[in-house]
Amino acid sequence: MQKRFVSVWFPHLATDWFTIRHPELSNKPFVLRTSSHGRLIVAAANPEAQAKGIANGSILADATAILPGLLVLDEHRGLHEKLLRRIAEWCIRFTPSVAVDLPSGLLLDCTGCTHLWGSEEQYVQDIVSKLTARGYHVRAALAGTIGAAWGTARFAKGTSVIPEGKHIDALMNLPPAALRLEPQPVERLHTLGLLRIKQFITMPRSTLRRRFGAHFIMRLDQALGYQVEFLDAVQSDEPYQERLPCMEPIVKAIGIEIALQQLLETLCLRLRKEQKGLRSAILQCYRVDGKIEKVSIGTSRPSHHVKHLFKLFEPKLSAIEPALGIELFLLDAVKVEAYSPEQENMWQNAGGLQDERLSELIDNLANKLGADAIRRYLPDEHHWPERSIRLAKSLQEKPATPWPSSRPRPLELLEVPIPIQVAAPIPDYPPMLFRYNGQVHNVAKANGPERIEQEWWLQDGEHRDYYRVEDEQGRRYWIFRLGHYNEKTNRWFLHGFFA
Amino acid sequence: MSPDQKATIVSQLQSQILRLQGHRPLSQASLTNELGPLRDAFPGGSFPIGAVHEFLAGSAREHSAATTGFISALLPSLLKTSGTCIWIGPSKKIFPVALKNFMLNPDHFIFVKASKDKDILWAMEESLKCPAVNAVVCELKQLDFTASRRLQLAVEKSHVTGFVIRTNYKTVGTTGCVSRWQISTLPSQPIEDLSGVGFPRWRVELLKNRLGRLGAWDVYCKKGQFMATVDSEMLHVNEGIRKIG
Numbered sequence: 001m002q003k004r005f006v007s008v009w010f011p012h013l014a015t016d017w018f019t020i021r022h023p024e025l026s027n028k029p030f031v032l033r034t035s036s037h038g039r040l041i042v043a044a045a046n047p048e049a050q051a052k053g054i055a056n057g058s059i060l061a062d063a064t065a066i067l068p069g070l071l072v073l074d075e076h077r078g079l080h081e082k083l084l085r086r087i088a089e090w091c092i093r094f095t096p097s098v099a100v101d102l103p104s105g106l107l108l109d110c111t112g113c114t115h116l117w118g119s120e121e122q123y124v125q126d127i128v129s130k131l132t133a134r135g136y137h138v139r140a141a142l143a144g145t146i147g148a149a150w151g152t153a154r155f156a157k158g159t160s161v162i163p164e165g166k167h168i169d170a171l172m173n174l175p176p177a178a179l180r181l182e183p184q185p186v187e188r189l190h191t192l193g194l195l196r197i198k199q200f201i202t203m204p205r206s207t208l209r210r211r212f213g214a215h216f217i218m219r220l221d222q223a224l225g226y227q228v229e230f231l232d233a234v235q236s237d238e239p240y241q242e243r244l245p246c247m248e249p250i251v252k253a254i255g256i257e258i259a260l261q262q263l264l265e266t267l268c269l270r271l272r273k274e275q276k277g278l279r280s281a282i283l284q285c286y287r288v289d290g291k292i293e294k295v296s297i298g299t300s301r302p303s304h305h306v307k308h309l310f311k312l313f314e315p316k317l318s319a320i321e322p323a324l325g326i327e328l329f330l331l332d333a334v335k336v337e338a339y340s341p342e343q344e345n346m347w348q349n350a351g352g353l354q355d356e357r358l359s360e361l362i363d364n365l366a367n368k369l370g371a372d373a374i375r376r377y378l379p380d381e382h383h384w385p386e387r388s389i390r391l392a393k394s395l396q397e398k399p400a401t402p403w404p405s406s407r408p409r410p411l412e413l414l415e416v417p418i419p420i421q422v423a424a425p426i427p428d429y430p431p432m433l434f435r436y437n438g439q440v441h442n443v444a445k446a447n448g449p450e451r452i453e454q455e456w457w458l459q460d461g462e463h464r465d466y467y468r469v470e471d472e473q474g475r476r477y478w479i480f481r482l483g484h485y486n487e488k489t490n491r492w493f494l495h496g497f498f499a
Numbered sequence: 500m501s502p503d504q505k506a507t508i509v510s511q512l513q514s515q516i517l518r519l520q521g522h523r524p525l526s527q528a529s530l531t532n533e534l535g536p537l538r539d540a541f542p543g544g545s546f547p548i549g550a551v552h553e554f555l556a557g558s559a560r561e562h563s564a565a566t567t568g569f570i571s572a573l574l575p576s577l578l579k580t581s582g583t584c585i586w587i588g589p590s591k592k593i594f595p596v597a598l599k600n601f602m603l604n605p606d607h608f609i610f611v612k613a614s615k616d617k618d619i620l621w622a623m624e625e626s627l628k629c630p631a632v633n634a635v636v637c638e639l640k641q642l643d644f645t646a647s648r649r650l651q652l653a654v655e656k657s658h659v660t661g662f663v664i665r666t667n668y669k670t671v672g673t674t675g676c677v678s679r680w681q682i683s684t685l686p687s688q689p690i691e692d693l694s695g696v697g698f699p700r701w702r703v704e705l706l707k708n709r710l711g712r713l714g715a716w717d718v719y720c721k722k723g724q725f726m727a728t729v730d731s732e733m734l735h736v737n738e739g740i741r742k743i744g
Contacts, residue, residue: 352581353607355631361585365611365622373612377595377605389595392606399606405599411571412564413594444686447695468696474686475561476696496594497560499568499699499720 002164006094006108006124007149008131009139013104014079015046020135030071033060043075047137080104087131088234094127097233105153107146109231114142120161128160143167146231147223151178168224172198179219185212240278240333242267249288249325256285256317256326261310263331268304277302277339283313285320286328293320297367300395301359302339308360312367353395362395379403383452385413385495407450408468410478410496417493420479427485430467434479436494441471449481468498517542520710535725536718537703541711548577549658550677551627551650553642555706556666561684563638563666565701567593569682570662571601572720574634577660578607582633585626587611587619589638602723620646627653627661636662640669647674679707688719688728700728 010016014032019025029049031042040060049070050056054063064070080103088098088106097109110123117123124142131138141152141160148167152160155178162170171178174197176189188211194200200208201220209217221227242263250256260283271277279302285293295316303309320326352358366374376392378399388404424431430446448467454460462483470476476498482491538544556566578584586593586608595605611626613619619637626635627650642663654661663676681704687697700719707713718725 352583355583357629357631358583361626361629361632362609364625369611369613369618369622375591375610375612376608377610379596379605385594385596395609403599403605404596408600409594409597410564411568411594411597411601412560412592413597415591445694445696470687470696472686474684474700476564476684476687476699477561497564498696499564499571499701 002111002144003109004111004114004120004142004144004164005146005149006110006127006140006142007101007146007153008091008106008108008127009150009153010084010104010131010136011139012044012047012137013083014044014075016136017079017083018073019046025071028071029054029067030073031060031063032075033072034075085234091127092234094123097231099231099233101150105150107149107231109233110142124160143170145223145225146229147171147180147219148225150180151223154178171223172196172201176200179216179223181216181219185216188212240267240271240276240336242331244329244331246327246329249322249327250329251322251325253317256320256322256329257314259326259329260313260317260331261306263329264306264309264313267331267333268306268309271304271333271336271339275339276336277304278309278333279335279337280333281309282332282334284330284332285322285326286330287322287326288324291323293322293326295319296334297363298371299359299363300366301356302337303360303363304339305360308363311360312363315368359395382455384455385409385452387455387458408498410476411499413478413496414494417480417495420492420494422479422481422490422492424481424485424490428465430469431479431492434469434492434494436477441469441475441477443469444472445470452480466495513542517710536716536727537705537725539712540705540708540714546573546576547677547710548660549654551647551654551661551663551675553647553674553676553679553707554662554664555668555671555679555681556664558667562682563592563664565684565699566664566680566682567636568601568699568720569680569701569703570636570664571598571603572723572725575602575723577634578603579633580604581607583607583609583631584634584636585609585611585632587613587622587626587635587637589614589619592638601720616640620650623661623663624649624653627659628657630657630659632657632659634660634662636664638664638666640665640667642668642672642674642676644673644675647676651675651677676707677709678705680705685717688721688726 015030027048029046029052031045031049031054033040034043042054042056042058042060042063044056045054049067052067054066060072081100084100084102084106088100091098091106091108095108095110095113099107101107114120114123117126120142124140128138128140139153141149141156141162143149143152143162144164144167148162148171151174152162152170155174156170175195176197177186179197189200205217218227222229244259244263250259278299280296280298282294282296287293295313297309297312297316299312362374376395377389378392378397379401380388380390381401382388418436420434420436422431422434428449430448431443433440433442446467446469449465451463451465453463464480464482466478466480468476468478477494478496478498479492479494482493534544534546541547554566554570556563574584584607589612591610591612593610595608598605598608611622613622616639619639623635623637626632642665650661683702685700685702688700689697698719698721700717702715702717704715705713717728719728
């Protein structure tokens with residue numbers, strides 16, 4: 001489909017805004033001043049002032065000399081950007097993709113939208129009349145390229161809709177400035193006597209590039225439609241936030257609970273509509289004395305389940321100190337993730353680790369005991385026992401490699417091996433007896449050694465020779481000798497208990 | 500009335516009484532095979548699920564390892580292929596790789612660390628209330644009657660099976676748990692007359708049983724199944740069902 005764009009131009013954006021804010025200014029000449037290079041200049045003059053001969057950018061002293069008694073107001077810094085952004089968000093009613101075109105315009109990608117207004121003329125007419133009704137001076141044009149629409153809106157007289165494929169013809173009679181050029185090439189074109197685009201458009205491109213630079217060629221191509229241009233569309237991002245102001249300051253716990261319940265219900269309703277779930281949330285309570293009380297929660301899986309989220313908040317509510325009362329509750333979903341109801345149904349009673357109720361239980365436990373207290377392990381490809389498992393990142397993470405099962409491992413492993421005294425008959429033979437916990441254990445049965453080498457690329461150290469031993473009473477241990485057998489220093493350790 | 504009819508009526512009444520007492524037999528008969536000699540202790544030969552079992556493990560780590568080993572041997576039939584187990588304790592103790600040797604899937608275990616008995620009990624109760632969990636194991640010092648009763652009430656709705664391992668306890672006391680066990684180590688069962696350490700073997704003592712008989716067995720665990728050792732003799736068998744608590 002052929003692309004269609006609307007360029008909207010506000011010739012008097014700042015002064016229009018002042019007039020809207022202060023109706024008494026209407027029909028009176030006034031200017032906005034700003035300082036530049038140590039002197040005051042006119043940043044913007046309203047149409048009445050411009051009619052009297054005061055141009056934008058002229059020196060303020062000159063302007064007051066031309067028109068004694070001229071109303072002078074201070075310019076607001078960043079007003080254009082803020083204002084255009086707000087108008088762009090309002091313009092979402094015309095098309096989903098609206099971009100701010102600084103310093104004083106908007107760009108609308110109206111491809112496939114205009115038929116809803118009947119025709120392209122009525123579409124542009126509607127934009128202009130709606131904005132004019134709000135008090136702005138507006139010019140708008142619709143064309144097949146952004147460049148052509150921009151130029152037509154600012155420099156053409158009369159026609160505001162350029163039919164499909166006619167944008168090159170429309171540009172022919174416009175001045176070079178209609179191509180969105182920088183000031184220097186425009187000046188140079190003027191000195192060369194090239195006052196209309198048609199005068200230079202037929203010139204060889206290499207010549208134009210040499211004389212006016214690559215930017216000039218880019219703008220020309222964009223206006224003619226040889227080069228694609230993209231809009232940086234404004235997205236209206238509403239934060240996932242709910243507010244609840246109170247008529248009377250809240251001091252009781254029950255009041256806080258009701259407020260939280262209400263906030264969660266509205267927030268979760270919105271999350272459900274947008275198929276989202278929250279991962280972390282903060283409840284802020286604004287107190288009468290100006291202090292802010294905060295409590296926060298986190299979940300292991302995106303959730304918009306009011307009851308569950310309330311349960312997570314519940315034990316923390318007692319930490320809120322209402323003092324003289326809370327006048328505003330603010331619930332902020334800091335982290336939101338996509339979450340669709342089909343998945344919810346699938347997970348509801350899925351059993352195993354996918355079950356929704358399980359993740360709710362884990363949230364609940366983590367909320368009280370700390371996220372650090374909940375651990376799940378996955379195998380890691382190391383033989384060294386301490387490194388053979390790693391913490392799982394989430395409840396749903398699946399093991400990348402199968403669990404090793406070829407070698408027997410003790411059910412209970414000591415985090416730090418305990419040194420023990422051992423009597424071993426011959427090198428590389430299982431020990432005869434060992435002393436642990438002040439008790440001598442005579443080894444009745446033994447398996448081993450199983451040598452596990454230190455991974456030199458991870459850690460320096462000696463290898464371990466592991467033995468599975470059982471004493472006369474049937475108690476089973478996992479012991480190892482560090483390094484090779486040595487007459488003088490024999491370092492033996494107890495590392496685990498078999499079932 | 501013929502003796503056959505009488506027998507059926509009696510068995511019906513017995514099963515009714517058991518239901519009232521909270522005994523819920525496993526739907527599948529698989530566990531009865533795995534229980535081996537232990538099946539005599541329970542009505543219908545099936546291990547009670549949806550109940551809390553208490554294990555006395557003393558203070559020695561070897562005892563605690565034997566107890567966790569026995570529970571790990573019971574778990575596969577409770578968890579099946581994708582069930583979840585929550586293990587609550589004051590320290591990191593279980594080595595997940597070893598669970599694989601008990602036909603368990605170690606990544607279906609969630610370990611919860613809580614230092615105080617109060618927190619452990621709370622976590623245990625919350626976990627037992629969650630029907631998505633298949634089994635919950637916790638390590639505790641003290642368990643009084645009220646706390647154990649709370650746990651028992653939690654499982655009655657959710658049908659989750661709970662295991663309480665009591666280490667370093669001062670007094671045993673009375674609890675509301677369905678059964679009380681004590682597991683101690685025995686020399687291992689040799690694998691096909693080979694020397695070296697064989698299958699783990701324990702003396703399993705059932706000290707209290709609300710639903711069945713008491714007893715003591717010497718069993719070893721081979722590929723997730725309990726087997727009676729040849730020289731095993733019943734130490735003392737209390738005929739008839741004794742009610743405790």
